[in-house]
Amino acid sequence: MDKKIRVTVWNEYLHEVEDAAIGAVYPQGIHGAIGEFLGQEGDMEVRLATLREEEHGLTEEVLQQTDVLLWWGHKAHHEVDDQVVDRVQRRVLEGMGLIVLHSGHYSKIFKRLMGTTCSLRWREAGEKERVWVIEPGHPIAQGLDHYFEIPHTEMYGERFDIPEPDTLVFVSWYAGGEVFRSGCCYQRGFGKVFYFAPGHETYPIYHQKEVQQVITNAVRWARPIPSQAMPLTGDRVPPLEPLD
Ligand code: ZN
Numbered sequence: 001m002d003k004k005i006r007v008t009v010w011n012e013y014l015h016e017v018e019d020a021a022i023g024a025v026y027p028q029g030i031h032g033a034i035g036e037f038l039g040q041e042g043d044m045e046v047r048l049a050t051l052r053e054e055e056h057g058l059t060e061e062v063l064q065q066t067d068v069l070l071w072w073g074h075k076a077h078h079e080v081d082d083q084v085v086d087r088v089q090r091r092v093l094e095g096m097g098l099i100v101l102h103s104g105h106y107s108k109i110f111k112r113l114m115g116t117t118c119s120l121r122w123r124e125a126g127e128k129e130r131v132w133v134i135e136p137g138h139p140i141a142q143g144l145d146h147y148f149e150i151p152h153t154e155m156y157g158e159r160f161d162i163p164e165p166d167t168l169v170f171v172s173w174y175a176g177g178e179v180f181r182s183g184c185c186y187q188r189g190f191g192k193v194f195y196f197a198p199g200h201e202t203y204p205i206y207h208q209k210e211v212q213q214v215i216t217n218a219v220r221w222a223r224p225i226p227s228q229a230m231p232l233t234g235d236r237v238p239p240l241e242p243l244d
Pocket of ligand 1: 103154200201
């Protein structure tokens with residue numbers, strides 16, 4: 001049997017402790033909710049990490065033992081230490097998968113990896129979101145129908161200032177009329193990056209089965225592929241054939 005996928009779910013974990021209504025939606029925190037459904041998959045082992053832990057719970061050792069990292073942050077992106085951001089970026093370039101959720105679009109690590117502002121238009125009105133599957137053959141869309149709906153969501157609209165995705169798996173439509181590239185795949189170095197928009201903290205979005213399916217699929221998709229070409233050290237090398 002294959003080795004289990006070592007998953008680390010990172011959350012800033014502030015809204016849930018500071019706001020009772022949000023704490024009621026996610027009593028174990030957003031990281032706890034995501035960790036719980038991923039932990040039920042036989043091929044995954046899950047670790048949780050949060051902002052207020054030493055080194056945000058993302059020490060060199062933890063990251064070395066992480067195959068796929070999930071990232072949820074919102075109000076404290078600026079509190080994330082740049083050294084930790086450097087460390088996560090390096091691990092992605094080495095092959096660690098990274099799944100950036102919802103307001104993580106403005107995290108230091110996502111902006112670093114994208115190289116753009118990652119700004120977007122938004123509205124918090126509790127409206128309906130219809131998530132359209134653009135690439136039904138993609139591993140992240142496995143098990144989904146043509147679309148699924150989130151009854152109450154925060155609107156994220158275009159333009160979303162990201163580089164063109166390598167693969168656009170989902171596009172969302174909102175009751176207010178906007179559209180948004182809500183499921184975007186990228187390769188950075190040896191690592192795979194997936195951005196998934198749904199997940200505003202005041203709605204039970206991570207309790208919804210289609211959302212859980214997407215995140216579970218994304219973890220499997222983002223798992224590192226071992227490569228003989230690693231590590232990339234930029235070595236000076238002799239020619240393979242004799243040169244004149
Ligand atoms: Zn939000």
